[in-house]
Amino acid sequence: MDKIKKSETEWKKLLDEKTYNITRKSGTEQAFTGKYLHEKSNGIYSCICCGNYLFSSDAKFDSGSGWPSFFETINNSNVKEVDDSSHGMTRTEVICASCDSHLGHVFNDGPQSTGLRYCINSASLKLEEIE
Numbered sequence: 001m002d003k004i005k006k007s008e009t010e011w012k013k014l015l016d017e018k019t020y021n022i023t024r025k026s027g028t029e030q031a032f033t034g035k036y037l038h039e040k041s042n043g044i045y046s047c048i049c050c051g052n053y054l055f056s057s058d059a060k061f062d063s064g065s066g067w068p069s070f071f072e073t074i075n076n077s078n079v080k081e082v083d084d085s086s087h088g089m090t091r092t093e094v095i096c097a098s099c100d101s102h103l104g105h106v107f108n109d110g111p112q113s114t115g116l117r118y119c120i121n122s123a124s125l126k127l128e129e130i131e
Contacts, residue, residue: 003099011024019049025102028104037068038047044056044057045056045057046102047124049124052096055070059071065117070118071116073115080100092106102124103118104124
C-alpha cells in the first residue's frame with residue numbers, strides 16, 4: 001500500500017476543524033453524536049482523509065458504546081493497530097495504514113464471530129453506499 005504523506009498545513013486545508021482534530025491529532029467525538037452511529041445503509045466505510053477501504057456495513061453492529069462499531073475490517077492490512085497508553089488507559093489505537101489517520105480503538109469485547117469491537121469515530125469515515 002502506498003503511503004500518503006501531507007504536511008500539517010496541507011491536512012488543515014483539506015479537512016474541517018473537527019475532522020482534523022480527530023484524524024490528525026487523535027481526538028474523539030462526543031459519544032452518541034456521530035453521524036454514522038445509527039446508519040443502516042449498505043456500503044463501504046472508507047477513510048475520510050484518503051479513501052482507503054476500512055469496514056463493510058455487513059460488519060457494523062450496535063455496541064451501545066456511543067460510536068459506530070464493527071467486528072472486523074475489510075482487510076487487516078488496511079489498518080494498523082498501535083499501543084495507546086494516553087489518558088491513563090491502556091488501549092489499542094486503530095489508524096489508517098495508508099495515511100496514518102486516527103480512526104478510533106479496538107477492544108476484545110465484540111460479538112462472538114471475532115470477539116472484536118472496532119470503536120470508530122464517524123468523523124474519520126466516509127460511507128460509500130451500495131444499492
